[in-house]
Amino acid sequence: MPKTNKAFEPQKETLINIALDIFIEYGYEQTTMTQLRKAFNLSVGGMYHYFSSKEEILDAIIQHGLQQAVEEVRGKLLEIPIEKKLYYFISDSSANDFAMKLYQYKDDNKNSLVAYKLREQNVNLFIPLVIEVFEESINIGLYKTEFPEELAEFSMLLAKAIFEASFLPEGNLEKRKRRVDALLHIFKTAMKAPEYHLKKLRLAFYFALESQHKFLNSKINNLEKKQ
Amino acid sequence: MPKTNKAFEPQKETLINIALDIFIEYGYEQTTMTQLRKAFNLSVGGMYHYFSSKEEILDAIIQHGLQQAVEEVRGKLLEIPIEKKLYYFISDSSANDFAMKLYQYKDDNKNSLVAYKLREQNVNLFIPLVIEVFEESINIGLYKTEFPEELAEFSMLLAKAIFEASFLPEGNLEKRKRRVDALLHIFKTAMKAPEYHLKKLRLAFYFALESQHKFLNSKINNLEKKQ
Numbered sequence: 001m002p003k004t005n006k007a008f009e010p011q012k013e014t015l016i017n018i019a020l021d022i023f024i025e026y027g028y029e030q031t032t033m034t035q036l037r038k039a040f041n042l043s044v045g046g047m048y049h050y051f052s053s054k055e056e057i058l059d060a061i062i063q064h065g066l067q068q069a070v071e072e073v074r075g076k077l078l079e080i081p082i083e084k085k086l087y088y089f090i091s092d093s094s095a096n097d098f099a100m101k102l103y104q105y106k107d108d109n110k111n112s113l114v115a116y117k118l119r120e121q122n123v124n125l126f127i128p129l130v131i132e133v134f135e136e137s138i139n140i141g142l143y144k145t146e147f148p149e150e151l152a153e154f155s156m157l158l159a160k161a162i163f164e165a166s167f168l169p170e171g172n173l174e175k176r177k178r179r180v181d182a183l184l185h186i187f188k189t190a191m192k193a194p195e196y197h198l199k200k201l202r203l204a205f206y207f208a209l210e211s212q213h214k215f216l217n218s219k220i221n222n223l224e225k226k227q
Numbered sequence: 228m229p230k231t232n233k234a235f236e237p238q239k240e241t242l243i244n245i246a247l248d249i250f251i252e253y254g255y256e257q258t259t260m261t262q263l264r265k266a267f268n269l270s271v272g273g274m275y276h277y278f279s280s281k282e283e284i285l286d287a288i289i290q291h292g293l294q295q296a297v298e299e300v301r302g303k304l305l306e307i308p309i310e311k312k313l314y315y316f317i318s319d320s321s322a323n324d325f326a327m328k329l330y331q332y333k334d335d336n337k338n339s340l341v342a343y344k345l346r347e348q349n350v351n352l353f354i355p356l357v358i359e360v361f362e363e364s365i366n367i368g369l370y371k372t373e374f375p376e377e378l379a380e381f382s383m384l385l386a387k388a389i390f391e392a393s394f395l396p397e398g399n400l401e402k403r404k405r406r407v408d409a410l411l412h413i414f415k416t417a418m419k420a421p422e423y424h425l426k427k428l429r430l431a432f433y434f435a436l437e438s439q440h441k442f443l444n445s446k447i448n449n450l451e452k453k454q
Contacts (some may be wrong), residue, residue, distance in 0.1 A: 055338070078272030111282070116343035126394050150409030153395050154385055161384060167394070168380050169351050189416035 011079040015040050015050060016064050017098065022122050024105050028058060062118055065102040066125045069095050073127055082140055083197065085133045090159070090204040110165065119167070122158050130156045143191040151191060158183050163206075163212065173213050214220050242267050242277060243291050243324065246284050251332050255285060255341050268438040290343055292329040293352045296322050301356060309367055310424065312360045317386070317431040337392065348396070350387050357383045378418060385410050389432075390439065400440050408430040 037047040051057045096137040106115040134152040139141045161167035162179045264274040277285045323425040361379040363371045388394035389406045414420040
C-alpha cells in the first residue's frame with residue numbers, strides 16, 4: 001500500500017536515528033542489514049521500501065545530519081553583519097545532537113568509510129553557503145576577484161584540510177598555523193582582502209586551531225589516565 | 228622460525244599482488260580474511276605473521292602501488308629541465324601495471340573505502356615531490372613566495388580536486404576549466420608566476436582535462452552500446 005510522502009518522511013527520520021545509534025555501538029562495517037531491519041521492527045519487504053542497502057542508510061544519515069547543520073548555520077548567518085560572517089564560519093562549532101553524534105563517530109573512526117564520506121559531504125554541502133558569503137563580500141568591496149565561486153570552493157576545501165587530519169599530511173599546531181598563513185596569503189593576493197580583515201580571520205583561525213589542539217590534548221590525557 | 232627481511236619482502240609483494248586481484252574480482256567489502264588466507268596458501272599463524280586485518284592488506288596495496296608510481300615520476304623528473312617539471316606532472320598519466328590496476332579499481336568503485344584511501348594517499352605521497360619542484364622553481368626565480376611548502380601542498384590537493392570527481396562537487400568540463408583558471412590565478416598572484424609559464428600550465432591542464440573527458444565519454448558510449 002503506497003504511503004503519502006508526509007507520513008513517510010518523519011518515519012524515515014526515526015529509522016535514521018536508530019541506525020546511527022547502532023552504527024555507533026557496533027561499528028558501521030560490522031553491522032548487517034538484518035540487524036538494522038530487526039531494530040527498525042520491519043519486515044524484509046518493509047525494509048526495502050525504505051532502504052535497499054546499508055550504504056544507502058549511511059548516505060541518508062550523513063545527508064540528514066549535514067543538512068540540519070547547514071540550515072542551522074544559514075539561520076545564524078542571517079543575523080550577522082556581512083564582514084563577520086567568515087569569522088563566524090571559522091570559529092563556530094555548534095551543531096545539533098544528531099550531527100554531534102555523527103561527528104563524534106567520525107573522530108573515533110578516522111579511517112572508516114563513514115569518516116571519509118562525512119568529510120567529503122561536509123565540504124560539498126557547505127560550499128553553497130561559502131559561495132554566498134564570498135559573493136556578498138565582493139558586493140560590498142571586501143574581496144575583489146573574477147573567480148568568487150571557485151575561490152570559495154577552494155577556501156572551503158583548504159580550511160577543512162587545515163582542521164581535519166585528512167586531505168593533507170597530518171601536521172602539528174605550528175604547521176597548521178603556517179597553512180592558515182598561506183591560505184590568508186591567497187586571500188590577500190588573489191582576492192585583495194584588506195589587512196584588517198586578514199588580521200581578524202587569522203585570529204579566528206588561530207583561536208579555533210588552539211581550541212581544537214587543547215581539546216585533543218585533554219582527550220589524550222584522559223585516555224592515558226585510564227590505562 | 229624468524230625470516231630475514233630480505234626473504235620476507237619479496238614474498239609480501241607476491242601476497243599483495245594476489246590480494247589486489249581478489250579485491251578486483253570480488254570487491255574489497257565482500258572479501259573475507261579466510262578467502263585471502265586460502266589464496267595466499269597460508270596457515271592461520273602464517274597469515275598473522277604478515278597481516279592482522281583486511282584493512283592492513285589494503286593499506287599495504289595502496290602504499291606499494293603509490294610508492295612505485297612516485298619513484299617512477301621521480302626518476303623521469305630528473306631528466307626534465309626545471310621549468311617543464313610541472314607541465315610534466317600535469318600531463319603524465321603513465322604508471323606501472325600494479326598502480327594501473329589499482330587506479331582502475333578506484334574508478335570502478337568511486338565511493339568505496341579503497342577509492343577514498345587511494346585518493347587521500349595519492350595526494351599525501353606525491354606532496355614531497357611537488358614541494359621539491361616548487362622549491363627548485365623558487366631557486367631559479369620562477370615563483371616567489373614565503374610559503375613554498377604550503378602552496379605546494381595546496382596546489383597538489385586542488386589539482387587532484389579538479390581532476391577527480393571527489394573533494395569538491397562534481398563539475399562539467401567548463402566548470403573544471405574555470406577551476407584551473409582560478410588555480411592559475413593563485414599561481415599568478417600568490418606566487419608571482421610569469422605569464423608565459425601560466426600559459427603553458429593552462430595548456431597542459433586543459434589538454435589533460437580534455438583527454439580525461441574524451442576517455443570517459445568513449446567509456447560511457449561503449450557501455451551504452453553493450454546494453
